[in-house]
Amino acid sequence: MFSTIAFLIISFVTLLIFAVPKPLKYYFTLGLLVAGIALTSVWSISVLTGSEQLREIPLFLPSAGTGFVLVIDALSAFFILVINITVLIGFLYARGYLAPYGQRMNALRFSIHYFSYLWLWLSMLMVVMIRDGLSFLIVWEIMALSSFFLVIFDAEERSIMKTGINYLIQMHVGMFFILVAFLLVQDATGRMSFDALGEYFAGHRNLPLFLLFFTGFAIKAGFIPLHTWLPEAHPAAPSHVSGVMSGVMIKMGIYGIVRVVVPMQSDLLVTGILIVVISLITGVMGVMMAIVQNDLKKLLAYSSIENIGIIGLGIGMGVIGQALDNPSLTLLGFSGAVLHILNHSLFKSLLFFNAGSVYHATHTRNMEQLGGLMRRMPWTAMLFLTGSLAICGLPPFNGFISEYLIYMGMFNSLSGSALYPSILIVGSVAALSLIGGMAVFCFTRAFGITFLGEPRSEEARHAREAGRSMIIPQIGTVALILLIGLGSPLVVQPVFEIVNRTWSLASQPMITGAFASNLSQISIAGGVFVVTLAALLLYRRYHLGRRSVTTGPTWGCGYTAVTPKQQYTATSFAYNYNHLAKPVLQTRKEIDEIGENEIFPGKKRFASHSDDLFKRNLIDRPVDCVAGLLKKIAVMQTGQIRHYILYAFVFMLLVLLLAMLNIL
Amino acid sequence: MTMAGFILIAVAAFFFPGIILRTKSLASGRKGPGLFQPLKDIAVLLRKGSVFSGTTGLIFRIAPSVTLASLTGAMLLLPFAEQKAVLSFEGDFILFAYLLALGKFFTIIAALDTGSSFEGMGASREALFSMLVEPAFFVLLATFAMFTGYTSFSVIFNHFFITGNDYVLIYSIIGAYLFVQIAMVENSRLPVDDPKTHLELTMIHEVMILDYSGFDKALIHIGTYLKFSVYGSLIYNLVVPAGWNIILQTGLFLAVQGLFAVVIGFTESFRARNKMNKNPKFILTLSAIALIAFIVILILTEKLA
Numbered sequence: 025m026f027s028t029i030a031f032l033i034i035s036f037v038t039l040l041i042f043a044v045p046k047p048l049k050y051y052f053t054l055g056l057l058v059a060g061i062a063l064t065s066v067w068s069i070s071v072l073t074g075s076e077q078l079r080e081i082p083l084f085l086p087s088a089g090t091g092f093v094l095v096i097d098a099l100s101a102f103f104i105l106v107i108n109i110t111v112l113i114g115f116l117y118a119r120g121y122l123a124p125y126g127q128r129m130n131a132l133r134f135s136i137h138y139f140s141y142l143w144l145w146l147s148m149l150m151v152v153m154i155r156d157g158l159s160f161l162i163v164w165e166i167m168a169l170s171s172f173f174l175v176i177f178d179a180e181e182r183s184i185m186k187t188g189i190n191y192l193i194q195m196h197v198g199m200f201f202i203l204v205a206f207l208l209v210q211d212a213t214g215r216m217s218f219d220a221l222g223e224y225f226a227g228h229r230n231l232p233l234f235l236l237f238f239t240g241f242a243i244k245a246g247f248i249p250l251h252t253w254l255p256e257a258h259p260a261a262p263s264h265v266s267g268v269m270s271g272v273m274i275k276m277g278i279y280g281i282v283r284v285v286v287p288m289q290s291d292l293l294v295t296g297i298l299i300v301v302i303s304l305i306t307g308v309m310g311v312m313m314a315i316v317q318n319d320l321k322k323l324l325a326y327s328s329i330e331n332i333g334i335i336g337l338g339i340g341m342g343v344i345g346q347a348l349d350n351p352s353l354t355l356l357g358f359s360g361a362v363l364h365i366l367n368h369s370l371f372k373s374l375l376f377f378n379a380g381s382v383y384h385a386t387h388t389r390n391m392e393q394l395g396g397l398m399r400r401m402p403w404t405a406m407l408f409l410t411g412s413l414a415i416c417g418l419p420p421f422n423g424f425i426s427e428y429l430i431y432m433g434m435f436n437s438l439s440g441s442a443l444y445p446s447i448l449i450v451g452s453v454a455a456l457s458l459i460g461g462m463a464v465f466c467f468t469r470a471f472g473i474t475f476l477g478e479p480r481s482e483e484a485r486h487a488r489e490a491g492r493s494m495i496i497p498q499i500g501t502v503a504l505i506l507l508i509g510l511g512s513p514l515v516v517q518p519v520f521e522i523v524n525r526t527w528s529l530a531s532q533p534m535i536t537g538a539f540a541s542n543l544s545q546i547s548i549a550g551g552v553f554v555v556t557l558a559a560l561l562l563y564r565r566y567h568l569g570r571r572s573v574t575t576g577p578t579w580g581c582g583y584t585a586v587t588p589k590q591q592y593t594a595t596s597f598a599y600n601y602n603h604l605a606k607p608v609l610q611t612r613k614e615i616d617e618i619g620e621n622e623i624f625p626g627k628k629r630f631a632s633h634s635d636d637l638f639k640r641n642l643i644d645r646p647v648d649c650v651a652g653l654l655k656k657i658a659v660m661q662t663g664q665i666r667h668y669i670l671y672a673f674v675f676m677l678l679v680l681l682l683a684m685l686n687i688l
Numbered sequence: 689m690t691m692a693g694f695i696l697i698a699v700a701a702f703f704f705p706g707i708i709l710r711t712k713s714l715a716s717g718r719k720g721p722g723l724f725q726p727l728k729d730i731a732v733l734l735r736k737g738s739v740f741s742g743t744t745g746l747i748f749r750i751a752p753s754v755t756l757a758s759l760t761g762a763m764l765l766l767p768f769a770e771q772k773a774v775l776s777f778e779g780d781f782i783l784f785a786y787l788l789a790l791g792k793f794f795t796i797i798a799a800l801d802t803g804s805s806f807e808g809m810g811a812s813r814e815a816l817f818s819m820l821v822e823p824a825f826f827v828l829l830a831t832f833a834m835f836t837g838y839t840s841f842s843v844i845f846n847h848f849f850i851t852g853n854d855y856v857l858i859y860s861i862i863g864a865y866l867f868v869q870i871a872m873v874e875n876s877r878l879p880v881d882d883p884k885t886h887l888e889l890t891m892i893h894e895v896m897i898l899d900y901s902g903f904d905k906a907l908i909h910i911g912t913y914l915k916f917s918v919y920g921s922l923i924y925n926l927v928v929p930a931g932w933n934i935i936l937q938t939g940l941f942l943a944v945q946g947l948f949a950v951v952i953g954f955t956e957s958f959r960a961r962n963k964m965n966k967n968p969k970f971i972l973t974l975s976a977i978a979l980i981a982f983i984v985i986l987i988l989t990e991k992l993a
Contacts, residue, residue, distance in 0.1 A: 042910065305783050392900030396803070398745050409747075418790040419761075419783060432779045432839065438830060439837035443986065450830050450982055456824035460786070461819030464793055468815055475810075478743055539780065545777040549761050552775075553787070557750075557757035560907070564753060567903050572737035578804045579741070579898045581888050592800070592808020604968050 036040040038142050046131040048435060050119055056624040057115055057145065061108045064149055068101030072518065094153040098525040099286075103279055106366050109504070110373045111145045112270040113497045118264040120494035121384060133177070140173040144268065151276050157206040157216035161199065164276075168195035171273060173258050174265040176602050187260045194243055194253040201240030202280070206234055222287040229289040238299075245277025246329045247336065247343030248306040249638040255313075258325035259389065263380020267319060267373035270328045275365050278335055283544065285343055286527060292347035299340030300448065304455045307333025309638075311462040312605055315469065316634040318594050320379045320389045323470055324372065327415065330459060331368045335361045337452060338430045345433070346527075348445060352535050356433030358523045363516065364426035367508065371414040374501045378408040382474065386483040391470070391594040396479040398568035400487045403495045405475040407502065412467035414505050417460055422508035428546070431456065433537075467599045478588035510550050513543040595632065598659040601632075609634050693768030693921065700917035700945040701910075702727060711953025726913070730906045738902035743803040751798030752900070752907035755791035759914050762787040766921050767842035769937045770930045776842040781829050785822070785843070788874070791911070792818050799896035806888040810895035811903055813964070817880060817892070820971040821873045827978035828866050835859060835985050841925075849929035855988045862981045863926045868951065869974050870887065871919035875912060877952060879970065882961040890964070916952075920945040 039058065044052045055360035071079050089413075096104070118141075122134075147167035154160045176188040210216040213223045224233065239250070246254040254274070258266045281299075288295065310329030317323035338361025345353030381388050381404045382397060398405035414421035434449045434456075441449065479485040489495075508515045520536050523529065580586045602611055612635060616628040660671070705726035713720020722728075740748070765780045767773040773780070792814070799811035833839045836847045849856055873880050876893030888895050897908050924944040928937065962970055 137888065171950055189925045253753050311930075372808060396743075398747065398801075402746075413790070413793065416789070418793060419786055419788060424783075424786055428779060428782055431782050435779060435782075435833045438821065438834040442753070446834060447988065450827060450834075450979075453830045454823040454827050454979070457785075457822045458819070460789070461822035464789055464796075465815040465819045468793055468796040468800070468811070472797045472808075472811065476745070476747060476797060476801040477803030542777040542779065544781060545775050545780070548784055549764065549775050549787075552764060553761040556760045557753055559748060560753040564749075564907075567734075568738060574737070574739050575742050576739050577741060578743050578802045579806075580804065581806060586804075588803065590805050591803050592805045592812065596805075597808060597812045600812055600965075600968075603965070628862060 034146065038139060038146075041139050041142070042135045044130075046134065049131070049134055049138055050122075053142060056142060057112060059147070060149075061112055064104050065108050067096055068104040071096045071101040072522070073099060091490065093156065094150070095155050095535060096153055098522045099279075099282065102362065102366075102519075102522050103275070104149060106275065106369050107145065107148050107152070107272050109501075110268055110369050113501055114264040114268045114271075114373060114377070114496035117267070117380075117494050118262075120491040121262065121264055121380055123491070124384070127665060128373045132232075135281060136173060136283040137177050140170040141265070141268075143170040144174060144273070148272060148276060152279055155218045157218070158212065160218070161203060161206070164199060164202070166547075167273065168192065168199070169277065171265075171269060174269075175261040177259070177262050183433070184260045187256045191253045191257040194250075198240045198250075200241030201243075203240075204463065205240065208233055208236070218283050221284065222289075225287050225289045228588065230288050230399065232551070233289070234284060234295055236290065238281060239281035241277040241284075242302075243277070245274050245281070245332050245336075247277075247302055247332060248309050248329065249642050251306070251310075251329050252643050254329060255317075255322050255325040255636065258376075259319055259321035259330070261377050263321070264381065266324075266380070267376035267596060268412050269326065270376055271369040271373035274328060274332065275335075278339070278361075278365060281336075282339065282526070285339065288343075292343055295349055296340050296342075296344035296471055297448065299336055299343060300452060301340075303333045303336030303340055305333070306330070306336060307459045308462075309457055309608070311459055311466055312608060313634070315462060315466045315601055316598050316605075316609055316611070317352065318391050319384065320391055320394075320470065321376065322389075323391075323466065324375050324379060327375075327463070327466060328368075328372055330463065331364065331372065331415070334427065334430070334456070334459065335364045335368070337361075337456065338364060338426075338433075341433050341449075341452070342527075344445065344448075345437070346587060348437075348441070350437050350440070353433045353437040354527070355520065355523060355529060355535055356429050356436065358527060359516065359519050360426050360429030360431075362523055363429060363508075363519050364423075366519075367414070367422045367426050367505075370501050370505050370508075371411045371421075374407060374498055374505070375411040375415065377494070377498055378404050378411065380409075381494055382487075384490060384494075385487040386481075388481070388483060391473045393481040394474045394479070394484045395477045395588065395591065396475075396484060397487055398475040400479075400484075401475075401489045404490050405471075407495070407498050408475065409471055410502050410505060412471045414509070416463045416467055418464075420506075420509045420553060422505045425508060425512045425543070425546070427456070427460070429516070432542075438515070465601065469594060473592075473594045477591050480588050480591065480593075484485035505633060510547055510554075512547060513540050516540075516543055608637065610637060611635075690771050690774050692771055693766050693773055694763050696768055697763055697766065697914065697917045697921050700920060701913040701940060702918070703942075704916045704945065705909075706985055707915050707949035708953045708956070711950050712957050715954060725873040726909070727748065730909055733902055733906040733909070736902045738904065740901075741891045741899050744798075747794070748798045748801040748899070749904070751794040751801075752904040752911070754794040756907050756911045756914075758787045759918070760912050763764065763914065763918060767840055767845055767925065767930075768921070768941070769932070769934055770846060774841040776840050778839045780840050780842075785825055788915075789818070789822075795896060802899045804899070806891075806895050807898060809889075810892050813892045813967075814876065814896060816884050817873055817967060817971055820968055821870055821974060824866060824971075824974040824978045825870055827975060827982060828863060828870075831978065831982045831985050832863070833860075834982075835989065839927070845925040846930045848926065850931070853988065858874035858988070859981065859985060860926050862977070862984070864923050866974060866978055866981070867919055867923045867926065868948070871916065871923075871948075872952070872955075873971055873974070874919070875915055878956045878959055879962045880967050882956075884956075885961070890961075914919050917945055920948045923948060 041049055041052060054210055073449060078095050080093060080095055143166055147163045147170060150163040151167060154163060172188055172192045177182055206216050209220050209224045212228060213220040243250045258270055307330050310326050310333055314323050314326035314330060317326060334366055338357045342354050342357030385401060386394060414423045417423040417427040434453055438446060438449055612633045614631045618625045710720050710723060744902035762784050764774040765784045796811045796815050799807040832844050836844050836846060836851055838844050881892040883894055885891055900908060924941050928940050
């Protein structure tokens with residue numbers, strides 16, 4: 025009973041938001057957040073630094089029968105920290121972001137928003153702490169619902185509501201798979217819990233259950249082809265919410281997959297190969313579709329899909345390492361994935377926040393309308409640039425470290441492996457490097473078109489820098505990014521520890537020791553780079569200071585009446601690429617043709633769209649098909665009562681007939 | 689002495705552009721400028737002042753320095769003869785590739801910073817081509833890692849010729865060929881890009897740096913020359929066994945770099961540039977060749993019987 029009471033108390037406290045006066049709501053929520061974050065972070069740090077394997081939280085003492093026990097092990101502790109960092113920075117950022125909505129929206133809307141934000145955070149925390157299946161599904165549902173309410177915050181537009189509903193339906197499809205999987209476990213072991221998975225896997229085939237769980241969790245994580253909700257929902261949500269959703273919420277899907285993979289005992293090779301193949305498709309397709317987006321936040325959403333692919337690649341390689349009994353591949357694959365979860369939560373939330381600041385200042389997310397913002401919003405631009413460099417995996421930022429770990433797992437395993445693993449690994453190396461190259465293409469375009477050059481619209485021309493309250497919290501994220509990038513040995517050791525404890529790998533001092541030295545060399549290289557750069561820039565300053573420096577127009581090839589409209593646009597930047605990726609992307613073009621008799625052609629328009637192939641073929645087509653079918657059946661719905669009586673009569677006759685023939 | 693590789697690369701870079709230029713002149717029947725003309729050009733640039741476009745901002749101004757600094761970092765990872773590189777660790781070639789990518793990232797966004805459609809076009813092309821060439825490099829290095837069992841430039845090259853495999857010359861030749869081609873793509877030379885083209889519409893790299901002048905332009909040139917000798921050093925390590933006499937090696941190193949420059953010069957004299965839309969195919973072919981090299985190694989190391 026006690027656990028239920030604790031749950032009710034938390035619910036009641038969060039409900040108080042509705043009673044707090046409007047100007048204080050933000051601070052009330054912030055207070056609750058900070059208190060909760062402090063408490064849970066202390067728990068998780070004590071688990072990570074302590075010797076105990078896991079820790080049950082006394083607040084939720086188990087009473088017989090109820091499953092609401094909170095358990096923190098190394099993996100949960102790691103996820104708790106990731107959740108807390110992004111949720112806190114997101115909320116600090118939200119103060120400035122929500123300010124303009126203050127007049128337009130009433131107190132109730134704000135209450136619902138803060139309430140949902142709190143519950144998204146609480147439910148994510150509980151997702152990673154609860155082991156019992158039924159309770160897990162409950163908090164999983166709360167997570168889906170609260171994020172739904174967050175997505176539709178700005179739902180004056182009908183399309184946003186539609187997106188929200190689409191999201192909600194897809195989440196429930198995913199939940200159905202997880203539920204079925206749990207029921208199978210319940211059926212076989214009598215317990216419905218993550219703890220019972222080991223018992224189930226020991227006695228049954230592993231792959232089918234894994235597939236059920238994987239499908240359910242993959243919808244949340246956004247593995248292709250189950251990703252279609254993601255590029256719709258992320259742009260629709262307010263930016264601090266997109267940052268949290270993309271930074272941590274989709275990682276809950278990864279968390280679920282990891283929880284299921286850990287106790288698996290057979291079918292490991294098949295599972296590993298399956299995860300790797302799906303992840304590579306996800307990574308490559310994700311970034312391919314990211315490149316052609318003109319909506320800044322949609323681009324970031326697709327790039328999240330790409331990063332889920334990289335994380336999945338690490339997990340898949342780890343599983344293959346387990347199957348082949350290759351400790352180096354296991355450790356490095358899993359560690360790369362775990363570190364990339366943290367890294368992605370940092371730089372992706374950073375990117376979303378700054379995309380939000382851009383939207384805030386210009387009221388558009390369309391890159392074709394932006395440009396020249398670096399001059400007007402220097403801080404936002406620098407933050408976005410940091411995020412872009414980090415997400416491309418470039419040194420000396422954090423993305424490089426996690427990609428390096430995954431690469432190293434693969435490279436180290438090449439020489440000893442048999443034929444087929446070697447082929448798989450080389451294929452993955454090629455794909456991962458291609459993903460890296462495409463990410464550079466994608467983010468040079470995103471940053472360059474949005475922030476550099478001349479403004480392409482009046483809104484962009486008059487953009488103003490985001491407020492200090494929006495920028496200062498993000499400095500924290502940047503500091504963490506640089507800490508991981510330049511001080512990687514400090515961070516990777518704990519990650520190794522988490523992986524060793526989660527997968528109960530025998531400690532491998534050989535590998536971890538060698539890696540400490542590798543990583544410190546990377547730090548030195550990063551340091552050399554920074555110092556060289558600083559020296560060059562200082563000398564440059566001195567050098568230019570003693571020579572004439574003048575300003576002129578950009579070289580226009582002799583043409584002087586250049587307008588901002590003539591700049592290379594987002595679409596034209598991706599044109600060559602689009603040509604190359606045609607078979608996969610299928611760009612649609614709408615052109616008003618000039619008629620034969622039009623001597624003086626009127627206004628014409630041209631538009632091009634890059635559709636999501638999977639969305640069209642997997643969601644839209646079948647839905648249209650079913651809808652069409654149902655429309656035909658609707659002929660029977662005449663609205664005349666005598667027809668309905670006839671249907672009932674026919675039905676009864678049919679039942680009677682079947683009963684007489686002993687078929688029923 | 690671990691700095692030997694670093695210093696030699698820097699020295700080779702001094703002669704590199706001059707040799708290319710001289711080869712091209714001789715091949716076209718001209719006398720051509722002196723060997724050090726490109727260096728004199730840099731000296732002139734360093735003496736001059738700068739003109740910046742009013743559209744450009746911070747990115748445009750720091751990009752050349754970032755590119756050069758990243759290149760300096762990458763040079764520290766390259767070994768010479770039996771000596772390890774200044775920084776040598778497992779997977780250092782990943783850092784090498786990503787450092788070069790960092791430089792490229794800044795070159796691309798600096799071009800976009802000018803707001804010129806020509807430079808945007810060049811940036812788009814360069815981004816596309818360097819994206820496509822990435823897998824070739826990684827597959828090639830993965831192949832070497834599998835062949836030697838090591839994952840660091842220094843150790844791979846040290847063990848390359850002493851694995852006891854009889855067919856090592858085949859890998860050496862394929863590897864050197866691929867490095868030459870990758871270097872051509874990365875440095876924007878023929879057949880992907882022609883540095884001597886005079887029309888902005890057909891340029892790739894040259895059009896991206898149209899607006900640079902003075903000090904920054906000098907940095908860009910220095911970076912280009914260094915990049916040549918960086919790839920030259922990779923090629924050298926693949927064709928000359930690391931165990932040979934160090935003095936002989938120093939001579940050979942300069943000879944290989946010189947030969948590389950001559951090859952580039954001759955290629956540029958006798959070959960036309962690809963049509964622009966043929967370039968992706970050409971670059972993807974490199975990845976395909978790298979994959980073939982991988983399969984060849986699978987066969988020759990008897991994994992694939």
